[in-house]
Each structure stands twice: as structure tokens, then as C-alpha cells.
Amino acid sequence: MPNADIVRLDGAEKHSGAANMDIIRLDGAEKHFGAVRALAGVDFHVGSGECVGLVGHNGAGKSTLMHMVAGTLIPESGQIAVRSRVEDNYSVPRAQQLGIRCVFQELSLCPNLSVAENTRINHPALRGLGWRRKAADLITAKLDEIFPDHSISAADIASDLSIGKRQMVEVARAFTVTQDPLELVILDEPTSSLDAHTAGQLLAFVRRFVAGGKSCILISHVLGEVLGNADRIVVMRDGKVVASDAAKAFDRDRLVTTMGGAEAREKIAAEIAIQKPETGPLRVRARPARQQDGNELVAHAGEIIGLAGLAGHGQTDLLLAIFAAAAARAKTGIEVTAPVALVAGDRQSDGIFPQWSIAQNIGIRSLARLRNGLLISPQREAELADFWQKKIGIRTPDMNNNIFSLSGGNQQKVLFARALGSDAKIVLMDDPMRGVDIGTKLEVYDLVREEAGRGRTFLWYTTETEELDNCHHIYVFKNGRIVAKLGRDELTEEKIIQSSFGDAA
Numbered sequence: 001m002p003n004a005d006i007v008r009l010d011g012a013e014k015h016s017g018a019a020n021m022d023i024i025r026l027d028g029a030e031k032h033f034g035a036v037r038a039l040a041g042v043d044f045h046v047g048s049g050e051c052v053g054l055v056g057h058n059g060a061g062k063s064t065l066m067h068m069v070a071g072t073l074i075p076e077s078g079q080i081a082v083r084s085r086v087e088d089n090y091s092v093p094r095a096q097q098l099g100i101r102c103v104f105q106e107l108s109l110c111p112n113l114s115v116a117e118n119t120r121i122n123h124p125a126l127r128g129l130g131w132r133r134k135a136a137d138l139i140t141a142k143l144d145e146i147f148p149d150h151s152i153s154a155a156d157i158a159s160d161l162s163i164g165k166r167q168m169v170e171v172a173r174a175f176t177v178t179q180d181p182l183e184l185v186i187l188d189e190p191t192s193s194l195d196a197h198t199a200g201q202l203l204a205f206v207r208r209f210v211a212g213g214k215s216c217i218l219i220s221h222v223l224g225e226v227l228g229n230a231d232r233i234v235v236m237r238d239g240k241v242v243a244s245d246a247a248k249a250f251d252r253d254r255l256v257t258t259m260g261g262a263e264a265r266e267k268i269a270a271e272i273a274i275q276k277p278e279t280g281p282l283r284v285r286a287r288p289a290r291q292q293d294g295n296e297l298v299a300h301a302g303e304i305i306g307l308a309g310l311a312g313h314g315q316t317d318l319l320l321a322i323f324a325a326a327a328a329r330a331k332t333g334i335e336v337t338a339p340v341a342l343v344a345g346d347r348q349s350d351g352i353f354p355q356w357s358i359a360q361n362i363g364i365r366s367l368a369r370l371r372n373g374l375l376i377s378p379q380r381e382a383e384l385a386d387f388w389q390k391k392i393g394i395r396t397p398d399m400n401n402n403i404f405s406l407s408g409g410n411q412q413k414v415l416f417a418r419a420l421g422s423d424a425k426i427v428l429m430d431d432p433m434r435g436v437d438i439g440t441k442l443e444v445y446d447l448v449r450e451e452a453g454r455g456r457t458f459l460w461y462t463t464e465t466e467e468l469d470n471c472h473h474i475y476v477f478k479n480g481r482i483v484a485k486l487g488r489d490e491l492t493e494e495k496i497i498q499s500s501f502g503d504a505a
């Protein structure tokens with residue numbers, strides 16, 4: 001069946017009819033993981049020249065559905081058709097041949113290879129003498145097109161790049177073309193590690209790509225991105241598609257309600273009440289290594305301090321330096337007066353213990369409390385895990401399951417539970433909300449404010465400007481240095497961007 005929806009292209013409207021046949025269509029797709037029914041008979045399609053936004057809470061089934069579109073998972077029942085032709089042996093090579101690409105949430109660059117070498121992996125056509133040069137030119141041209149001020153070299157080794165830059169390479173690589181066609185790109189949380197400026201560049205590129213007749217699936221928990229850039233929005237809930245409509249038929253409230261977050265909707269409307277705490281004892285005093293003037297970060301008990309600015313400008317480095325200073329108790333010029341926990345943003349490299357269960361991943365920072373004599377008490381570990389499962393809704397039938405049985409957003413919740421469940425008085429958060437759905441985010445914001453009220457200190461680096469509303473004051477970073485300190489009353493996106501780009505110190 002051709003897609004009869006009305007789609008918007010660059011402000012114009014057009015009816016997608018016979019000329020805009022579906023690139024891909026799934027009918028009745030079904031998938032279980034053990035006892036979990038991840039997809040419960042899903043119908044889904046994407047038309048050519050269409051950007052489909054896909055939203056839903058953590059664990060709703062979005063990534064599983066996208067794995068089917070990309071050929072990495074085969075439905076247990078149901079049918080896949082590409083350009084109206086039923087595919088009986090759909091697979092990753094077949095998807096590639098048909099021009100269907102995917103950028104998954106968990107980044108897939110080989111860490112020990114350069115950007116050019118990582119590009120070559122996707123393009124066997126780049127062979128023979130000079131392949132490295134060709135791969136470098138291909139990826140550099142695409143990075144220039146999407147992110148004009150990217151400052152990434154094709155010779156850079158992937159593991160030396162910040163998570164934001166790795167995400168930029170991964171996205172750009174998906175849009176490079178050699179021998180296979182390019183028809184549909186799936187972008188699963190493509191802006192989760194990008195600052196507002198870079199995310200804007202990517203979304204503008206996506207609109208140009210779609211206006212040129214190609215297709216995109218955009219998964220994001222930042223609802224404004226989906227509302228502003230998709231032609232049609234599909235909402236998933238508990239393994240089912242519960243709505244599919246033109247983007248302009250939705251607003252933020254309708255989306256949240258359809259996703260199943262009526263409570264969250266009330267909270268969005270509510271003013272974030274945040275009061276300046278009585279200044280408690282000093283918890284952290286730290287100066288970035290490259291700071292030459294007198295600026296330094298100072299945090300007291302009960303304060304929530306934001307670290308802002310363009311991604312990769314020294315915010316993570318300072319958090320890691322504070323973490324190291326606390327552990328080493330060395331004289332590093334950084335003063336830390338209480339135990340510290342870190343919520344990593346790059347969960348693949350810094351956060352998750354892959355061989356362990358969900359419960360063990362939560363308990364690792366609280367071993368002293370979980371100990372019974374010399375051994376860890378399984379009962380105490382289970383109690384801690386159960387408490388957090390209920391508190392922030394970790395979606396699993398069994399907390400003893402392996403951590404990788406969780407959806408991406410639920411893995412991130414585990415890192416939160418680990419830090420908040422520990423005895424740390426200072427919690428460092430390195431852009432920790434990557435992939436976390438809006439309902440949980442609001443719960444976590446409440447929790448952070450509540451814990452700050454009890455005297456905990458939070459240092460919170462975020463690429464989502466809205467999150468800074470939860471902070472008492474923020475430090476803006478540029479080129480590894482603090483260039484501005486803004487109070488709550490001065491906090492606007494404009495002001496932050498101005499400080500991030502300006503020369504003012």
C-alpha cells in the first residue's frame with residue numbers, strides 16, 4: 001500500500017501518493033527476548049522523501065524495531081517488504097545493497113583504527129593503492145558538509161576522540177556513498193552526545209537530505225527535535241505502535257500522553273522550584289589545567305552546579321580530574337572534601353561491567369554496605385537493586401539478568417542508581433541522560449534536587465540546555481577553560497551560546 005500521509009518538506013506540503021512508494025514496510029513484526037515481548041505485532045513503514053520520527057519510553061521496542069529494518073534482527077513472525085517487494089531472506093548485506101543504513105545508539109567505531117580506516121570498513125569498494133587517501137577524502141567531505149566546523153582529522157584514532165566527535169564520525173560515515181545506493185538512514189539518538197550547535201547542524205542536514213527525496217528515521221528522546229524535524233511521528237509503547245500521524249498533528253503534550261506519561265506532562269508544565277541552598281561547607285574547589293586566569297569551579301554542600309558550553313571543551317576533563325583527585329588524595333591543586341561518585345556518559349567505555357548482572361552493576365559502588373563479613377550479601381545486593389528498580393523504573397523481569405539485556409536508556413538508569421545508591425556526598429555527572437526517556441529524566445531531576453536538599457553536591461555536565469534549569473549556577477567552558485559563571489537568573493540558551501563562542505573570559 002502506498003503511503004497516503006501528508007508529509008512536509010522544507011515548509012512545503014505535498015501528498016505522498018503512488019510516486020512516493022514505501023522504501024520499507026514491516027507487517028506484524030514480532031520479537032521476544034526470553035520472557036520479554038519486545039515487539040508485539042508491529043506494522044511500520046517509511047515512504048521515500050519522508051523523515052519518520054520514532055518515540056517511546058525506554059524499553060518500548062524502538063531499537064528492536066530498527067534492528068529489523070537494518071537486517072540485524074529477524075522477526076519471529078511478520079513480513080518485511082522493500083519497495084513493495086517482499087524480502088524472504090532479509091539480512092544486513094541485503095539492507096546495505098538496498099541502501100538502508102543505520103547509526104545505532106551504541107557507537108560502533110573500532111577504537112584502535114583511524115577515522116579513515118573506520119570509513120573503509122563500510123566501503124569495500126575503497127581498495128587498491130591509495131585507498132587510505134580515498135577513504136580520508138570521502139569522510140572529510142561528508143564531515144565538512146554536515147558539521148562545517150568539526151575539527152576532526154581523518155587520521156585521528158577513534159579512541160582519542162571525545163564521545164561527541166565519535167558520534168559525528170559515525171553519523172557522517174552512514175551518509176557516505178561508494179558503490180551501494182543510499183536510500184534510508186536510521187538515526188538512533190544521533191544527537192545524544194552533541195551540543196545544541198552541532199545537533200542543529202545535523203538536523204538541518206537531515207532536512208536537506210529528506211528534501212532531496214531520501215528517507216530518514218529519527219529516534220530521539222528530545223521531543224522538540226522530533227516535532228521540529230520529522231514529517232510523521234510514530235509512537236511506540238510496550239512493544240506496539242500506538243500512534244502514527246503527521247508531525248504537525250502532535251504537540252509535546254500529545255506526544256507525552258501517547259507515550260504513556262500523563263504524570264510527566266503535569267510536571268513539564270510545573271515550574272521547577274529550585275531554591276538557593278544555605279551555603280554549606282566547601283566540597284570542591286577546582287581549576288581546569290589550562291586555566292590561566294583566576295576562574296575556578298567552587299561547589300558547596302547542597303549545590304547543583306552545571307557545566308555548560310560546546311561539547312568537548314574541557315567539561316569532562318575537569319570532572320575526571322576531580323574524580324582522580326578524590327581517589328588519589330594527592331596534591332593536585334584540586335580540593336575535594338568528601339567521597340565522590342561518577343555517572344559516566346560514555347557507558348560503553350567507562351560505566352558498564354559487561355559480564356555482570358544488573359544488580360551487581362548497581363551494587364559495585366556500595367560494597368562496604370553490602371558486605372556480610374568478608375562476603376557480599378546477595379540478599380542486601382538484591383534489596384538495593386529492587387529499591388532502585390522501583391524508584392526509577394528499570395525495565396526488566398529480573399535484576400539478575402545480564403546488564404546488556406536492558407535497553408540503552410535502562411542501562412543508563414543503572415549508572416544513576418549506582419551513584420545515587422552509594423554513600424558519595426559529591427556526585428559528578430558527565431552528560432548522564434544520554435538515551436534516557438522524558439518521564440525518567442523528570443524523575444531523576446526530582447531526585448537530584450531532593451538529594452541536594454539533603455546536602456549532596458552535584459557537578460553536572462550536560463549537552464541539553466534545558467537541564468541546566470535544575471542548577472543553582474553554571475560554569476561555561478571554552479577551549480578547556482572556564483569563560484563565564486552564570487547565575488540562575490542569567491541562564492538563557494542565548495547567553496550560554498554567546499559565552500561559548502565569545503572571547504570574553
Ligand SMILES: Nc1ncnc2c1ncn2[C@@H]1O[C@H](COP(=O)(O)OP(=O)(O)OP(=O)(O)O)[C@@H](O)[C@H]1O
Nearest residue numbers: 033038058059060061062063064405406407408409
Ligand atoms: N538482547 C536482549 N536481550 C534481552 N532483552 C532485550 C534485548 N534487547 C532488548 N531487550 C528487551 O526488549 C525490550 C525493548 O528494548 P529496546 O532496546 O527495543 O527498547 P527501546 O525503545 O529502544 O529503549 P531505549 O529508549 O532505552 O533505547 C526491553 O524490555 C529490553 O530489555
